[in-house]
Amino acid sequence: MSKLSTKHLLGIKNITRDDIDLIFKTADNFKEVINRPIKKVPSLRDITIANIFFENSTRTKLSFELAEKRLSADVINFSAGSSSVKKGETLIDTVNNILAMKVDMVVMRHPNPGAHVFLSKHVKCAIVNAGDGAHEHPTQALLDAFSLRERLGDLTGKKILIVGDILHSRVALSNIFCLQKLGAEVRVCGPATLIPKHIESLGVKVMPNFKEALVWCDVANMLRIQLERQDIQYFPTLREYSMQYGLSNDLLESIDKKEIIIMHPGPINRGVEITSDIADGQHSIILNQVENGVAVRMAVLYLLAGQTNTIS
Ligand code: CP
Numbered sequence: 001m002s003k004l005s006t007k008h009l010l011g012i013k014n015i016t017r018d019d020i021d022l023i024f025k026t027a028d029n030f031k032e033v034i035n036r037p038i039k040k041v042p043s044l045r046d047i048t049i050a051n052i053f054f055e056n057s058t059r060t061k062l063s064f065e066l067a068e069k070r071l072s073a074d075v076i077n078f079s080a081g082s083s084s085v086k087k088g089e090t091l092i093d094t095v096n097n098i099l100a101m102k103v104d105m106v107v108m109r110h111p112n113p114g115a116h117v118f119l120s121k122h123v124k125c126a127i128v129n130a131g132d133g134a135h136e137h138p139t140q141a142l143l144d145a146f147s148l149r150e151r152l153g154d155l156t157g158k159k160i161l162i163v164g165d166i167l168h169s170r171v172a173l174s175n176i177f178c179l180q181k182l183g184a185e186v187r188v189c190g191p192a193t194l195i196p197k198h199i200e201s202l203g204v205k206v207m208p209n210f211k212e213a214l215v216w217c218d219v220a221n222m223l224r225i226q227l228e229r230q231d232i233q234y235f236p237t238l239r240e241y242s243m244q245y246g247l248s249n250d251l252l253e254s255i256d257k258k259e260i261i262i263m264h265p266g267p268i269n270r271g272v273e274i275t276s277d278i279a280d281g282q283h284s285i286i287l288n289q290v291e292n293g294v295a296v297r298m299a300v301l302y303l304l305a306g307q308t309n310t311i312s
Contacts, residue, residue, distance in 0.1 A: 004303045008127040010116045011136035012177035020181060024146055026299035027292070034070055034294055035256045044073035047305050049223045050098045052108040053130070054077055054080040059290055060139070064107050067297035076103070091115065092122045096230050105304065134168045134226075140265050140295050141174035143296040145182055146155045148219060151261055156183030161213050163245060164223035164273050167194045167234075170224060171265045176204055189213040190223075190245055193234040210245050222247055222273045223262040238272055248275040252283070259284055 004019050011021075033041055049068045053061055061077075068075045078098065080086070085094055095106060107128040108116060113135035120127045131137040145155065152158055160179050166172045166188050179186050180203060188195060189207045197205060207213035216219060225241065233243045252260065262274070262283045270276050278287060 003306075007139050007304070008116070008129075009300055009304060010127065010129050012138045012141050012174045013136070015138075017181045020142065020145070020178065023142055023296065023299045023303065024149065026303060027142075027146055027295040029302040030070075030302070031292065031295040040070050040072060042072045043307055044068070044071040044301055044305055046072040047071075047104045048076070049105045049107060049301065050076050050078060051130075052070045052078045052080075052095070052098070052106055054085070054108070054110045054132065055287065057109055057130070057280060059101060059244065059293065060137075061110065062300075063290070064128075064130060064139075064295040064297050067276075067294050071157065071298055071301060073301070082241070085235060091119060093118060095123050101121060103303065108300075116228065128300060128304065131170055133170065134173075135170050135176075136174045137170040137265075138174050138178075139293070139297055139300060140171050141178035142189045142300070143289055143293040144175055144263060144265070145178045146172075146296050147263070147285055147292045148261065149182075150288070150292070151285065152218065154183070155179065158184045158219065159217045159263065160184050160186050160219045160221065161207070161217035162186065162188045162221045162223060163210065163213070163247070164190045165194045165225045165234075166190055166199065166223070167196050168226040169223050171221075176202055187213065187216065191235045191241065195226075211251070211255065214247075214251070215258065217260060219261040219263060220247065221265075224267060224269055224273060242272050244275055246271075246275065247278050249277045249281065252278070259283075263289060266290070 005016050051064055065075055105126045107130050109130040111133050113133040115132050116127050116129040129136055129138055148155060162172050162175060176186050187205045187207050188199060189210050195206055260283055262278055264274060264286050268274060268279055270279060
């Protein structure tokens, strides 16, 4: 297979295992490209991409922009804070105005779940979801799984634990869909108030005890507490959260130094969900995730642009 089954990347839920394999195969090639002295290929030389961010971002925004530039695309960046959205313009009008300037593809982060699905029905270009509220963050899940595949090979039967604020996390949902499509078993751990009630209907078991969950897993993906999405208090204090669900070297050593891969999508709250000795330690692949993000996003953009030529 050399083409994706979809015109947009709106989420992981609606793409196939073949799509994921094709993205990974293409990303393998791009990872080789970005490690060359000349990190650029002309693949998207005639394509213009708009990065539209209605929410803050460091990693995703920079990673997409770098991916686009490495592919030789023309890039424009748009932040909602300094735009006419502030004057009451609708999302569809905003995007159609950008497309009128001959833009070919839109990468968007938006606080509303489903904003990308809605947009994809009303505009004539490929849409890439760079995060929609607490719903999906498909390229994060792809780069996470790609990074795990580099360490563990085939993910069939691998035990992946997602820890923390599952309720508000688009990373958790996209990771669950992606890892399950790749044959891994996913479980979650965190305060009961931060675990969605429907989670077991997705085939995801809840492990209330963090230490037992660590003994079970091959990989622990430590999520940030998303205080910006919490309108009520879900646990007494950050200190108590950290005591129950924070990962430290002491805790890892107390389970007989089991080999666990530690992931975090960023941004990290050091000392809350993860201590610095873990974040910067030998088990952590956090910066590999960031590095792989560029290659994976290059693959997604390249494939959505309909490119099938050999990458050179
Ligand atoms: N992982 C992630 O989405 O980080 P940013 O919010 O910085 O893009």
